[in-house]
Structure formats: C-alpha cells, structure tokens
Amino acid sequence: MKGKLIAIEGPDGSGKTTQIELLKEYFLKNNYEIICTREPGGTDISEKIRDIILDNNNSKMSSMCESLLYAASRAQLVNEVIKPAILEGKVVICDRFITSSIVYQGIARNLGIERIKGINECAVDGLKVDLTILISLDYEEGLKRKAKQKKLDRLESSGSEFHKKVFEGYMSAPMFCDDIKVIDGNRSISDIHNDILSEIKKILV
Ligand code: ADP
Ligand code: TYD
16 A cells, blocks of 8 residues: 555644554554654654744744744655655655645744745645644634643643634645545534544545
8 A cells, every 4th residue: 555644733732642552552453553743742853843833931032933834844744754664665644744834834923825835845845735634723712721731832822812823723624635525623522523534534545
C-alpha cells in the first residue's frame, strides 16, 4: 500500500490528541504500520522551535516570525519523518498541519491565506495531505477544556477575539483545503472516534 498522510485539525481543546491516541491503538491492534506525530514539533529540532513559539515570555514575536517558525518546524518534520515514512508505505497521522497555519496565521493573524500557502509550499516541498479531519468545537468550550488540563501557552492565551477568528477560519476551511471532512466535536469521545475511523478507512482501501 502507498503511504498516507492524515492531518487531524481543530481549535485548541477540540479533542485532537485524545482521538489520535485512540486511532493509534486501533491501527496498532490491526497491524498497520503507523506513525503519529504533532505540529509544531515531532523532531528534536522542531520541538525546540515549538518551545520558542509557545513560550509565554515571547510576547514580542511578530506574526510573520511566528508563521516562519511554524513553517520551519514543519519543513524539518516533513524532511526527517513524514516523507521517509510515506515512502516506506506507512500511515502518518499528524496532530495539525498546513490548515492550522492558514487558519491561525493566515486568517486569525491577518497575514492572508495566499501568503501562508506560499511559505508552506516551500516547507513541504510537494508533499500532499491525503485526508484532513477537522474536529469542530466552539472555541470557548475548547479553551475551557484546555484550561482544566494545563496552564495555557502563548497561542492559547491570545484572547477571545483571536480564538473566535480561528473558529470562524476553521468553519470556512473546506473552501481552501481539499479533502477535508468535518466531524462534530460536541459528542462523546467514542462517537467521534467511530466517525473519524470510518473516514480514514475510506482512503485506506
Ligand atoms: P486538543 O489536542 O485538541 O487540544 P485534547 O485531546 O487534549 O484536545 O482534549 C482537551 C481536553 O478535553 C482533555 O482534558 C480531554 O480529556 C477532553 N476531551 C477530549 N475529547 C472530549 C469530548 N468529546 N468530550 C469531553 N471532553 C473531551
Ligand atoms: P497544539 O499543541 O496542537 O495545541 P492544542 O493541543 O491546544 O490544540 O498546538 C500548539 C498551538 O500552535 C495551537 O494553539 C495552534 C497553534 N498553531 C498555529 O498557530 N499554527 C500552526 O501552523 C500550527 C501547527 C499550530
């Protein structure tokens, strides 16, 4: 089988990490060769970039600097992990990918969708996502869940105006992102899991 790249997207706290853990369990049990990774991060270099981006002390970071750091983290992850895995026929599940940059930096930080797409074309060097799953959940509910779980990072602390734009950006994502499936995140963890799994199975035939 040809390798596949699946991105799991959604606002902060929408349940991406929870769902990826369940997918990992399912695919390992069913003998798929699967790699789960995350953005920003997923390699030693990319995790260092992640720390810089999310550090609450970096309040002076410009939106363009932020965009380029996300793209730099992505370029390393694609080169070191994702492309080699796809070439070996593995399924790669990534917690966030380019759609996050389009929504957070392109739309919510007002840098523009086309500009962010351009930066990221260089970063991913021709790699295409086979399926994007978008877990849709209102930003207020997501941030409430997140605040219960941990101290909020720099992006999560960007204010409700910003997160409202992120949410609206995600809702318009099917207009600029191919092969995206929207899943209602306001349900039980197992219902969401079953819907995600049935979408993924369609592309693994
Ligand atoms: P994300 O990775 O999208 O930020 P997480 O998977 O870390 O989200 O989930 C954020 C919090 O919400 C966690 O405490 C998790 O247990 C909880 N959670 C995840 N999915 C659901 C759900 N469907 N209903 C209620 N709580 C959930
Ligand atoms: P993540 O760890 O997935 O946060 P969460 O678990 O809260 O969903 O992602 C870190 C933050 O980085 C998150 O607030 C979204 C943001 N982000 C961007 O702004 N642009 C990007 O390209 C990516 C990948 C993430």
